[in-house]
Amino acid sequence: SKEFKCNKCIGACNASGVENITEWNVGGIDKNSSLAFYFDILASKPHSSNAHPPVFLQFQTKYQHSDGSNRIRVTTVARCLAAPDDTRELAYGFDQEAASVLMARYAVERCKTDEPLDVIRWLDRMLIKLVSKFAGYKRDDPNSFRLSREFSLYPQFMFYLRRSQFLQTFNASPDETVYYRSLLLRESVANSLVMIQPALLQYTTDSDHPIPVLLDSTSMKSDVILLLDTFFYILVWH
Template sequence: DKEIVNVNTSEVIQFETRYKLPNGRQIFRVSTLDFRWATQERNFAELVFGFDSDATSALISRLTIERALNYDPFDATKVIDRMIIRMSQHFGNFRMSQPDTFKLPPPMQRFPASMFHLRRSRFMRLFNHTPDETAFFRFALRHETTGNMMTMIEPILLSYGLERPPERKPLDVASIQPDTVLLLDCYFRLIIQHGTSIAAWREQGLHLQEDYKHVKKVLEDPIAHAQQILSDRFPAPFVLVCDQGSSQSRYLLAQLNPSSVIKSGDGKAAGVQHRNEGPEDETMLISDDVSYESFFAHLRQIVTTPRQ
């Protein structure tokens, strides 16, 4: 209630947690949080500054999964779309009928991408998954921490190159390069993909020669990182090592944004193609999904269209 909320004052909320350890010991924990009230009408900037994209994505994911358990998953996907549209209408900066002017505040700019990946995730799509797998994935999502939930929704893609430290790459087909090794952490699965050049050097045995220690290092570093993740995570993820263009690389391609769409004769999306250096390094991704660029462009169009 706007009348009883005292804006710009500090408030305190406490959470009491009780649980029992395997040895029978009971634990009682009290967590105290200090926060300030804010309303969109009186202190909009402070309200935006307090937005946590990961926490919001985790909360909406749990609410959406709860709805998907009781209703059709397609209806749950529409709920996600309506949430994104309402948030963009309230917090976005734009001029009506001008989609190019639409812009979200910096704390909220990652949120649409997280929802894009949630819509494409195994939690919302039942195809190619058994009912047992779907139930397990959704159970894990609803009981994990925010950080682990974000890894499930928006996997972490690391790129290992020659004589440079690993760096995080966007979940996009353009991140595939022939002279790099990719490590994709999907929480339930770890995928290591060798680029075409790296795979060729490995087959030639260059990593076994003294003069090519940098090739050996780029092959060993992703494995060492994967082993570290395996030692800290339960349940232990499945590890898959593959080469670019092999049949098993489809598990990595399924998680990437199809940013380059090939149009068929009737104007429909026929597939996704990305060229790295030449025809031999061509990555082909057949997908019916729209790219994030198309998804965001459609969002901008809806938000900036005057409501009747």
């Protein structure tokens, strides 16, 4: 649709061209591969609250099948654009997990030209901008701060992202940094979230199933076994 255009694609791919790029080359795709597409809104026409005509986006994936034949797979998506001042509609369509991974990839991409400290400050500004628009609070009363469930996890993902090995490169070799970042740029949303915020699971003799617990020293108890999944490593504490 003419209402928006693709600004860039971030992932394990190479762009075909320099300007107005609409085609990217990918060496290979598996079930965990993902690409992050960023769009610019070109035109925003006013609509009534009950009328949001959809815009359309189409992906054409050309690949060679294992039998040697060349194939093309077409995926068409229809989405409605919310008005910029309609915070309720924007909040309803907000995917905080996907947004966290999109921000992480964009931050890693910015590290190619900017200092990591500047990128961290940019993340802080974006977080402040988001919560100032969608959070509820009373001035000079920190305890009154509230975020709806659509945004409740986003700040903690940003908390761990700014402290992660993707942006904190002290005591890490260039090879290590590139390795970590390259995996973040190609893995699925679920795997990327584990890289950003490791999963800590608690095992006890009273339960057959693990229980997710906080990444905090209070989770270390004498009668439990903890398993930390960072995607890159598995750590067991007992």
